[in-house]
Amino acid sequence: MSGDARFGLGRKVTLPGPLRLDGGVLLSPVDIAYETYGALAPDGGNAVLVCHALTGDQHVASEHPRTGKPGWWSRMVGPGKPIDTDRFFVICANVLGSCMGSTGPASTNPATGRPWGMGFPVITIRDMVRAQALLLDHLGVARLHAVVGGSMGGMQALSWAATFPDRVTAAVVIASTARHSAQNIAFHEVGRQAVMADPRWNGGDYYAAGDPPTAGLAVARMAAHITYLSEAGLTAKFGRKLQAREAKTFGFDADFQVESYLRHQGISFVDRFDANSYLYITRAMDYFDLAEEHGGLLANAFRASKARFCVVSFDTDWLYPTADSRAIVHALNAAAAPTSFVELSSPFGHDAFLLENPELSRMIGGFLRAGER
Structure with missing residues (x-):
């Protein structure tokens, strides 16, 4: 497909x-x-x-x-x-x-x-x-x-x-x-590397298999989404509040609400966007001068x-x-x-x-x- x-x-x-x-x-x-x-x-x-x-x-x-x-x-x-x-x-x-x-x-x-x-x-x-x-x-x-x-x-x-x-x-x-x-380019490069490090990216050839690099693209989206917000806004919305629990788990689940929020942003994004397009459009933005x-x-x-x-x-x-x-x-x-x-x-x-x-x-x-x- x-x-x-x-x-x-x-x-x-x-x-x-x-x-x-x-x-x-x-x-x-x-x-x-x-x-x-x-x-x-x-x-x-x-x-x-x-x-x-x-x-x-x-x-x-x-x-x-x-x-x-x-x-x-x-x-x-x-x-x-x-x-x-x-x-x-x-x-x-x-x-x-x-x-x-x-x-x-x-x-x-x-x-x-x-x-x-x-x-x-x-x-x-x-x-x-x-x-x-x-x-x-x-x-x-x-x-x-x-x-x-x-x-x-x-x-x-x-x-x-x-x-x-x-x-x-x-x-x-x-x-x-x-x-x-340089800062804009740096954030984009982190996102692109997250996509390309996903084994399912397969050098950009993943369409026939119908198995896109969703994990890498989700991480790219999470990193980019942070840049769209402000520290004051994040603090006001989430602070250090825990996500649906009374205490820290002492593990690597999404203990904090802000972690859960970013994971949701990443997961929902991969359903509507193509990983290769993300690479190409971010590169176009980086070239803009x-x-x-x-x-x-x-x-x-x-x-x-x-x-x-x-x-x-x-x-x-x-x-x-x-x-x-x-x-x-x-x-x-x-x-x-x-x-x-x-x-x-x-x-x-x-x-x-x-x-x-x-x-x-x-x-x-x-x-x-x-x-x-």
């Missing part, structure tokens, strides 16, 4: 390509899984592209077909919500390299008839954006009213403004960065753009701290780009952009509506 059979669900289009990747490979054909909400205006001017994070997918505001859970940003996208589907035609595409229907390592390699596995070419954030541009061409969307994203989605929003400056009217960049730091792509100066990335920008950070986010957002804002200012910036307060760390936050909702809703005038 291929990875597509296990993970690929929902709307999907096969585009002939070829798509030229930053690594020099021509990829063809290209499958892109996506969802749309609302209706495209006759003049095509109301399209909003929402870009998902590392382990996200195209089901931004609709029930996830595997887990049955609501869309990952259903509090933000929908009728009357900040990204109002009564006003905007909202598009969310599964990124290139992922496992919910878009072409990735779990997809069939047309040259062999078998899953790509580790034969899939290494990709970049800019490659993901170019694939999304192919989808927008297919949908008849020449220009975006806005591109919106948090975390890796914010990287895509920045890359959209830099790569297709004539197609972006506004960009919302939340809890993100213009380059991955928007300044490097534009002569070493971040401001150069935005000099051709006429877009408005809204940049948001959270005070407890230590994965992509406020300093990263300020660096983006300084570059935007140097490029004379109209820019709004705010640091919001939240106890929830990096994951705050996914959680209920009235201030964030007001910021995004107001920023998008202002662009309609």
Whole structure:
């Protein structure tokens, strides 16, 4: 059974390509899984592209077909919500390299008839954006009213403004960065090594056996999930409370509630994500350095753009701290780009952009509506 059979669900289009990747490979054909909400205006001017994070997918505001859970940003996208589907035609595409229907390592390699596995070419954030541009061409969307994203989605929003400056009217960049730091890369490498150390990974060739490296992927998810939280948030939620027991067991079971929580996060993750996709997408994030792509100066990335920008950070986010957002804002200012910036307060760390936050909702809703005038 291929990875597509296990993970690929929902709307999907096969585009002939070829798509030229930053690594020099021509990829063809290209499958892109996506969802749309609302209706495209006759003049095509109301399209909003929402870009998902590392382990996200195209089901931004609709029930996830595997887990049955609501869309990952259903509090933000929908009728009357900040990204109002009564006003905007909202598009969310599964990124290139992922496992919910878009072409990735779990997809069939047309040259062999078998899953790509580790034969899939290494990709970049800019490659993901170019694939999304192919989808927008297919949908008849020449220009975006806005591109919106948090975390890796914010990287895509920045890359959209830099790569297709004539197609972006506004960009919302939340809890993100213009380059991955050494610490970010280090955490990703721990996760990748956990996956590759699992004997069932088998060099990435595990699809036919239907026996993926779930143990390694679960550990990778546990390590990454810690970076999405804050110390204050963990302390408030768990502290040193024991898990369903009155005393320590003096063993290696999950004595503490925080241990049980992380194990649950790891176990639930492997049911909806592909291990090879995790390797490829984390590598794409590690390669992301928007300044490097534009002569070493971040401001150069935005000099051709006429877009408005809204940049948001959270005070407890230590994965992509406020300093990263300020660096983006300084570059935007140097490029004379109209820019709004705010640091919001939240106890929830990096994951705050996914959680209920009235201030964030007001910021995004107001920023998008202002662009309609």
